[in-house]
Amino acid sequence: MLFTLRTTRAPASDLSYLLAKRPERVQSFALAFGQAVVFYPEVSDEACTAALVLDVDPVALVRKKGEARSLAQYVNDRPYAASSFLSVAIAQVFGSALQGRCRDRPELPDEALPLRAHLAVVACGGGSALLSRLFEPLGYAITAEPHPLDARHPEWGPGRYFSVTLEATKRVSELLSHLYVLIPVLDDEKHYWVGDDEVDKLVRHGGEWLPDHPERELITQRYLKHQKSLTREALGRLTAKETPDDPDEVEVAQGREEKTLERPLRLDDERRAAVVAALKAAGARRVLDLGCGEGKLLRALLEDRSFDKVVGVDVSHRALEVAADRLHLERLSPRQRERIGLLHGSLTYRDARLAGYDAAALVEVIEHLDPSRVPALERVVFEFARPPTVVLTTPNAEFNATFADLPAGRFRHKDHRFEWTRAEFEAWAAGVAARFGYAVSFAPVGAAHAVLGPPTQMAVFSRVDAEVAA
Numbered sequence: 001m002l003f004t005l006r007t008t009r010a011p012a013s014d015l016s017y018l019l020a021k022r023p024e025r026v027q028s029f030a031l032a033f034g035q036a037v038v039f040y041p042e043v044s045d046e047a048c049t050a051a052l053v054l055d056v057d058p059v060a061l062v063r064k065k066g067e068a069r070s071l072a073q074y075v076n077d078r079p080y081a082a083s084s085f086l087s088v089a090i091a092q093v094f095g096s097a098l099q100g101r102c103r104d105r106p107e108l109p110d111e112a113l114p115l116r117a118h119l120a121v122v123a124c125g126g127g128s129a130l131l132s133r134l135f136e137p138l139g140y141a142i143t144a145e146p147h148p149l150d151a152r153h154p155e156w157g158p159g160r161y162f163s164v165t166l167e168a169t170k171r172v173s174e175l176l177s178h179l180y181v182l183i184p185v186l187d188d189e190k191h192y193w194v195g196d197d198e199v200d201k202l203v204r205h206g207g208e209w210l211p212d213h214p215e216r217e218l219i220t221q222r223y224l225k226h227q228k229s230l231t232r233e234a235l236g237r238l239t240a241k242e243t244p245d246d247p248d249e250v251e252v253a254q255g256r257e258e259k260t261l262e263r264p265l266r267l268d269d270e271r272r273a274a275v276v277a278a279l280k281a282a283g284a285r286r287v288l289d290l291g292c293g294e295g296k297l298l299r300a301l302l303e304d305r306s307f308d309k310v311v312g313v314d315v316s317h318r319a320l321e322v323a324a325d326r327l328h329l330e331r332l333s334p335r336q337r338e339r340i341g342l343l344h345g346s347l348t349y350r351d352a353r354l355a356g357y358d359a360a361a362l363v364e365v366i367e368h369l370d371p372s373r374v375p376a377l378e379r380v381v382f383e384f385a386r387p388p389t390v391v392l393t394t395p396n397a398e399f400n401a402t403f404a405d406l407p408a409g410r411f412r413h414k415d416h417r418f419e420w421t422r423a424e425f426e427a428w429a430a431g432v433a434a435r436f437g438y439a440v441s442f443a444p445v446g447a448a449h450a451v452l453g454p455p456t457q458m459a460v461f462s463r464v465d466a467e468v469a470a
């Protein structure tokens, strides 16, 4: 399997810095499934070509799996055609170039260069039309030379193999990320099992360009080997990234990290109990859980008969999937099923679905927003959704000094954009209350430190006209 990359931007030998491979040497790399060799068939100021030869060892692959089931495991196109093996080789041999890093010439990766990539053999069942659909929207001029199915029988027509040349002016990291994702998509086969980390890889390498690609669904499906739940998750994360203020494509796993820090305090449970109590005290029956995450509060609310309708909202599709799972939505009786809803949405966009509830909870959510987006959330919650009661919790930054494992000045969670002291929180909440016509009261949550205060702070907002009406 041969892949070459050529540039003609003078001095063209800069390509060797970008790829972090010396031009005067032949270098080989041992990979799990064979051997990769990098060398430069051409180096001058005017033109430079790097070649990656990938030698996949199909016999060793079968041995590794331990059992040989068919001849096809020994005799196949893997050694010759570009496939997911080539993607892995690109990531391992040209890793820094793929990530857009260059130690010796840090400015180089940002420069778009006239590039020509050549793949000696590509397996593509979809024919040259699919090649065009995948590469042309990314700005490549593509030449695909079909190989006959059998040279002795031209009447059998073309097979699924092409020699492909792609030309464009691009950053090297862009071109490599396009190939990294699209080669396995063309081949529609992967040599390894795909799981959650494949979604991460797709978001990492495709995040910049895949959301706008007209074939993003096909690409995502094929990249994830047609696994529906992974495809849904990946598309959710990719399109969530599109909105400029989208927080976070928050990792469910990251949420757990904060909980680990706070676990000895049993703070998660205390917080939930405090929020449920505040909602009940306000007499709320129809409740929104805004930024519901994995849905623990939803479950507590569902278990309590005083709530008729409970709806969780989150920007993270993945979090909603976990929540649906945890709530056993599929197994609920129709009556119970009626009481619960899950909505995918961002709290920084006005959303008509949020109108008509008695109360909204925002538990440990606001600190995940970029400070510049907090005013948008204020309007969405307090001006448009405008429920009679809003219960909001957030960390008390002063308390962080008591966490031995948390370096000074750091937040409790990687994804927190800020954390407020008590004075800051109270000033913010008082301002919101005044601007939108609410009264606000504060309550500590968790065992308080004598000087630093409680670990969590809670504000309960009550709509002033609602109070009057009640």
Ligand code: SAH
Binding pocket: 247, 248, 250, 255, 290, 291, 292, 293, 294, 296, 313, 314, 315, 316, 319, 345, 346, 347, 348, 362, 363, 364, 365, 368, 369
């Ligand atoms: N309330 C839950 C989760 C807190 S983590 C709990 O207490 O366990 C913060 C949650 O807010 C994450 O699930 C994140 O996806 C969500 N989130 C962050 N920004 C958001 C936004 N703009 N719109 C909706 N949800 C958001």
